[in-house]
Amino acid sequence: MEYKLIALDLDGTLKDSNNQITPKTREALIQVQKQGVKIVLASGRPTAGLRHEAKELMLDQFGGYLLSFNGARVASAKTNETIYEQTLTVEDAQKTYQRAKQFDLACMTYKNDMIYTEDIDDEYVCLEAKINDIHKNKVSSFIDILENPIHKVLLTGKPDYVASIEAEFKKPFGDSLSIYRSAPFFLEVMSKGIDKATSLDRLAKSLNIKQEEVMAFGDGYNDLSMIEYAGLGVAMENAVDGVKQRANMITKSNNEDGIAYVLSQIYKGVEY
Missing domain, CATH: 3.30.1240.10 (Hypothetical Protein, Haloacid Dehalogenase-like Hydrolase; Chain: A; domain 2)
Structure with a gap:
């Protein structure tokens, strides 16, 4: 299967226990973006709270996306244009x-x-x-x-x-x-009804990407909906049991470059 959209939770998934994106994981994500894959950071954080990670992964240059507030807003990392949002009154x-x-x-x-x-x-x-x-x-x-x-x-x-x-x-x-x-x-x-999967589905449809072409990585309960939604839902080794049980695959932990490990098995030119 060719995966065209990769959704990444941040804390406990993309970032290690030192709150860093490791060089190996960063390089792997840069390499897949060079192959045309779109990256979306999917977090409970506000949009502004994703700006450092987005810049580090060069999402603005490669046309990535920011799914913030657990899905209440999806925006372009390049233009900050809102792709989808569902707000409180x-x-x-x-x-x-x-x-x-x-x-x-x-x-x-x-x-x-x-x-x-x-x-x-x-x-x-x-x-x-x-x-x-x-x-x-x-x-x-x-x-x-x-x-x-x-x-x-x-x-x-x-x-x-x-x-x-x-x-x-x-x-x-x-x-x-x-x-x-x-x-x-x-x-x-x-x-009502806000979760990462609902917003990820809206984004995928706007990009004409099929559900089975979506990959998602996560570790916490607020990642469960997108793990279940994705064509390939990947739980980190450090994930809670409920996420591991529903994932298609369990990778190495966030401290062992679990994202890079999976990507190296799927995309050419990505090393682990």
């Missing part, structure tokens, strides 16, 4: 904020490639800014700055506390929103 974001205050959760969203929050000193807000290398902006009223497009509202709290209140927090929303923990201290709120 201002009303839903307001309701999320009001619910967050009832549970004493810090609340943030993204605008102009920056974080906006009332809780600028919250340790997990600071962590989110550091992970994505983006600035924080303190606002006096979170509700007053809400305007479309709103791709995600992120809530934070101590891990044990977030785990204990997650089910209760969700009750008023029913199935109208996608709400889940992406990390022990993060509670993500997005439009």
Whole structure:
């Protein structure tokens, strides 16, 4: 099978435990792009949080894509043009904020490639800014700055506390929103039905690429949908068991250049 589109999760997949893309993995991905394969970085991060990795892999030069907010937006790495997006309404974001205050959760969203929050000193807000290398902006009223497009509202709290209140927090929303923990201290709120597979499918169709021509690499539960969707779904050796069980293949870990290992077996000129 000729795979024309490769989707890559970042943390635990593309990047090693030192938060780096290793030279071997980078070279392998450059080589497949030279053969016309399109690369899409697929992450829960905001679009701005993918810019360093996109530049390192030369996605702007090769015409790659950025699937951010777990699929709420897909954009061209070269032009930043939006290919697909599904956003929260201002009303839903307001309701999320009001619910967050009832549970004493810090609340943030993204605008102009920056974080906006009332809780600028919250340790997990600071962590989110550091992970994505983006600035924080303190606002006096979170509700007053809400305007479309709103791709995600992120809530934070101590891990044990977030785990204990997650089910209760969700009750008023029913199935109208996608709400889940992406990390022990993060509670993500997005439009209903958002996942990596749905957005990856939209991108593939826009490029006239068949589902069976898509390859996806991942390690976490938020990667499961695209692992199952792809013609070749690859789990890293360090992936959670649920992803390994549903993948077509298990490769070496993110610290052992697992991506390069698979690509070397499929594409000519790629070394491991």
